[in-house]
Each structure stands twice: as structure tokens, then as C-alpha cells.
Amino acid sequence: MTDSILTALALICLAAALLPAVLAAVNLAVLRRPVPEADPGPVSILIPARNEAGNIEGTVRAALASTTVPVEVIVGDDHSTDATAAIVHAIDDPRLRLVAVPALPEGWTGKNHACSHMAGLARSRQLLFIDADVRLAPEAAACLAAQARRTGAALVSGVPRQRTETLGEMLTVPMIDFLLLGYLPVPLMRRLPDPSLGAACGQLILADRAAYVATGGHSAIRTSLHDGVRLPRLFRTAGYRTDLAAAASLATCRMYQGFAQAWAGFSKNAHEGMATPRALPVWTLLLGCGQVLPPLLVLLGLLGLIPATALLPAASAWALSIATRAAITLATRAPLATIPLHPATVLVALAIQWNVLLRRERAGAATWKGRSYPVSGA
Template sequence: MLDLALVVLALLCLVVALQPVLFAGMNLPLLRTPVPDAGAGGLVSILIPARNEAANIARTVRAALASTGVPVEVLVGDDHSTDATPEIVRGIADPRLRLVPVPALPEGWTGKNHACAHLAEQARGAHLLFIDADVHLEPVAAAALAAQARTSGAALVSGVPRQVMGSPGEMLTVPMINFLLVGYLPVPMMRASRDPALGAACGQLVLVDRAAYHAAGGHGAIRETLHDGVRLPRLMRAAGHRTDLVAGHRLAACRMYAGFRQSWAGFSKNAHEGMATPRALPVWTALLLLGQVVPWLLVPAGLFGLLPFMAFAAALAALALSLAARAAITLRSREPLPTILLHPATVLVALAIQWNVLLRRERAGAATWKGRSYPVGGA
């Protein structure tokens, strides 16, 4: 009986591990880096919400001002910073740059959405490019994203910047962004449909058509969320617009967090709007454990003769598929090579974050970020 159970478990791991491999094989050729086209198009407004970003803001602003291929304006929203952020921005002399004070945060809004909404009201561009204050654009990024929006007819285009990881703690958390997007989102269906459930974006780098954005309600329509990367594309799709994803690793770079503690807190803040729901998390747990973790346990057992041959062969194949998917995504997105072998630990950490948020949600009642606390609702 035990042998049969082990064979069934290993075969189940093999089936589950096959899915992200198939999706990665389908998605990676489709997720290309866009290039600027001959028709430069109109003004692109690069909008940067900033709260206590003195360590990053100068490099971010200078990179945005170095954009080529389209005319740009750069607006930095100072969201009540208590450090030198506004002084640093004022010290950069460029007529295309504006420092925009963000009004006091109204009740019912999260800080980033409020800052983005205010910046969008001040912007003049035909396209609005929202970037986080730690995102450093390549010179072609604004023109390339605007070109993709025009050629694809998408009202929102997003991509995941190259994720800079400076510590083991970041390597144990950040790589899940690309793995989940590439390994589990059916990009052909996403592009063929306007179903809001297929909407996906990376909140670090999002370009929207200004008219479509305002018509859909903009960030004001998702004012309570901490996960604009999920909610904004779904909002645009619900309003009848297309959204698109591209390869963003050659368009921008971002170091999201410094170390494990920041990474844990950062991924925890919007977990309840992603996996960490009572219905979704058990399913994700089964998929990720069976396909990405259990084979790493079964194969050593098989090497010591503790598995029937069929179970060992299936587990070995599942582990190879898991490694293949992680390696393909890592190499394509230019993430650190050690993250390939850290993959099962990364999956376990991601699940630990999600379960910690779900189990503590009723007791904590709030998510905290950038010195502000927000109630956790069912977004």
C-alpha cells in the first residue's frame, strides 16, 4: 500500500510540475521587450509617487529625464516625506521636472493610490507611466512602452523590471514575482480576452492611456487597495479595455527591498489581495508544494532506495521540470543564478508569508506600510 501511495504521489508531482513548464514555454517567446517605433507619439508623463525616498529619488529622476524617443515630463509626488526627498528633487534643474506636493491622505485611501491619482490629475501626457521611486528606467523604456500600447491597442502595458537582489533574503522572496507570472498566467488567453480575471501587471512599471485611465476611474476606483498591480489592470479590463504584459528586464531595474525583513514585510502588505484568501491559498499551496518542493524530498529518498523505481523516476522527472521552469525564467529575466537552486526554499518562504498573513489577518486587522496602517479588507 505504501509503495502504491508513493507512486501516486510522485506521479501527481510530475503532472503538477509539468504545468509551469508548459506555460513558461508558451509565455516566454510571447513576452518580448518592446522597441520604440518610428511614430514617436505624444508626450509621456512619468509619474513617481515618493514618500521618504531620499536614497533612491535622485537616480530615479535622472534616469526618467534621460528618456529618449518620446517627449517626457517627470512628476514626483512628495507624499509628506520627512527626509530630504523634496529637497533632492528641487536640486535637479530641468524644466521637464515638477515636484508635486500630495494633499493629506483622505480616509479610505491607501497612500500610493492617492499619490498616483493626484499625479495623474496634474499630468499632461497622452500616456501616463507610473513607476515606483526605486525603479530606474532605461532611456528607451517610455518610448518602447508607448509603442507597445499603440501597436497592441492596449490601454495598459506593464512589465516586471529586472529585479536587483543584494542579499540572500531577497533571493528567497523576490524571484516568485516572475515565476508566478510566467509559470501560471496564460498570456495568449490574456491577450485574446478582456476578462478581468486575466488582468495582471507589475505595479513598479505601468503605462496607461490617459483618457482610458480617467474614464475607468483611475486609482480613485481602487483607492482602498495595496495591490495596484492586480487591481488596476482588472479595472481597465472591466471597463472594456485591453491590457498587456511585456518583458521588462531590459526596460528598467528595481531593488524592491533591502534584506529579508523588508522583503517579508513588503510581500506581506498585499498578500491578502493575492493568494492569502481562504479559498485560493489551499489550492496554491497544493500546486506549489507538489510541483516545486515535494520532488526535492522524494528524489533523495529514491537515491537511498526508499522509493519504488516508478516513484523515483517520476519524482526525478518532476524535479527536472521544476528546475527547467525556474532556470528558463531566471535566465530570461536576468535574475541571479543562485536563485535557481534556492527555488524550493523560495516557494516555502512565499507560502509561509501567505499563510502567516491569512492566519493573522483577523487578529491584526491592518496592514502597515511606509508608516501608515490600513484595514485589511476583502479586495
């Protein structure tokens, strides 16, 4: 490459690193932990569970330990073949109900069917959907309900603090917070009704019951494997407001155990996110130039293989990239080890997305929790 081309590439990297740096700074400034209010009204905590014997007791007991707001907890046993139902049944609390989810109808995904069934049985105006591996803090339900009431949002979500205990998890899971905080303009999301600005984390979603029924809720997205994307966009399309909150202190979640499980988990809903023929090349350019190429260019510069005019913007891009990852890491209480791993984490994320996009032509189905679902084109 000529010196001018290398310099131009380094400047592109700087611009690509600047975008998430600016957005993350703004988003971290405006996203706050909600403050609970007196008498926010009861909340129904709904937990879909399929073969969750290793998680369900801790999740249920944490939900029952909610303070400030009265709660009912409904666990939907989705045809588990392990001890999930027996564990829940052994917890003696009048606020807890264990319900059997009916057989999965054709055209539904399992989680959406379980959530829809539980929502029809819930008694409260506010429905808090949590995954079976999410541990709520005592004030979490009250905080999210207060946020909904203060903002008038019909749906409020946030990303729990993600527990990552293996290298494979640290190379995959941190991209959730990085993509949300680095590429979603939260002030615009709050100001504009555009459905494309809707975002949520499927691990933790509080929905107003009336809005949920009016939009169809999970039944309206019955084929989706990515309720964190589809549900807020459904609400916004119907004219309802959605919002996000800082939730690292409201809940924790260890969503995957090890690299293989994380790869499979992120692959199952990639086709509803980045892994589309139109979106993925753009994401590859943004993430590759802003987060992966800068350290490589700096290394080449230190070896004297690129000109000084390229080294300075490349080094600036790398500094911005690491600073952005560090700020998000501290705000979300992620392990500090994820900071130096950041370029590799981005590479793994892109590899997952490209694998899903290229595999779609060969496979055409996503598998999760022992069920296979057709993958639709995009």
C-alpha cells in the same frame, strides 16, 4: 505509505511541475521587448515618493534621460520626513515638477492617492507610473508607448529586472517572475477580455489617460494595496485591453533590502493575491507538489525509501521545476544563485501567504511606510 500511494503522489508532483513548465515556455516565447516607434507621442512619468531620499535622485535622472519620446516627470512628495523633496528640488530640469501630495483622505492608501493626484496634473496622453526605486532605461517610455499603440492596449506593464543583493532578497523577490510567467497564460490574456486574466507589475504601468479617467484609475481602487492586480482588472472590466511586455531590459528595481523588509513588503498586499481561504490551499497544492516535494521525494528514493516507480516521476518533476526556474532566471536576468534556491524560495513564499491569512483574524491591518491600512476579508 504504500508504494501505490507514493507513486500516485510522485505523478501528482510531475503534473504540478508540468503546468508552469509549459506555460513558462509559451510565455517566454510570446513576451518580447517592445521596439520603439518614431513619434509615439509624449509620456508623463509619474513617481510617488514617500521618504525615498536614498532612491529618488537616481530614479528621476534616469526618467529625465529618456530618449525617442518627449517626457515630463512629476514627483509626488507624499509627506516625506527625509530629504526627498530637497533632492528633487535640486535637480534643475524644466521637464521636472515636484508636487506636494495633499493629506491622505480616509479610505485611501498612500500610493493610490499620490498616483491619482499626479495623474490629474499630467499633460500627456500616456501616463507612466513607476515606483521611486525603479530605474528606467533610456528607451523604456518609448517602448511601452509603442507597445500600447501597436496592440491597442489601454494599459501596458512589465516586470523590471529585480536586483537582489542579499540572500533574503533572493529567497523572496524571484517569485514575482515565477508566478507571472509560470501561471498566467499570456496568449489567453491577450485574446480574452476576462478581468481575472488581467495582470501587471505595480512598479511599471503605462496607462492611456482617457481610459484611466473613464475607469476612475487609482481612485477606483483607492483602498487597494495591490495596484498590479487591481488596476488591470479594473480596465478589463470596463472593456479596455491590457497587455504585458518583457521589461527586464527596460527598467531595474531593487524593491527591498534584506529579508525582513521583503517579508513585510510581500505581506502587505498578500491578502489581495494568494492569501485568501479559497485561493491559498490551491496554490499550496500547486506550488508544494510541483516545486517543493520533488527534491524531497528524490532524496527518499536515493535512500531507498520509496519505490522506483515513484522515483522516476519525482526526478522528472524536479528536473522540470529546476529547468523552468532556470529559463525564467535567464530571461529575466536574475542571479544564477536563485536557481538552486528555488524550492526554498517557494517555501518562503507560501510561509508569507499562510502567515498573512492566519494573522488576518488576529490583526486586521497592514502597515507600510509608517501608515496602517485595514485588511478586508476575501
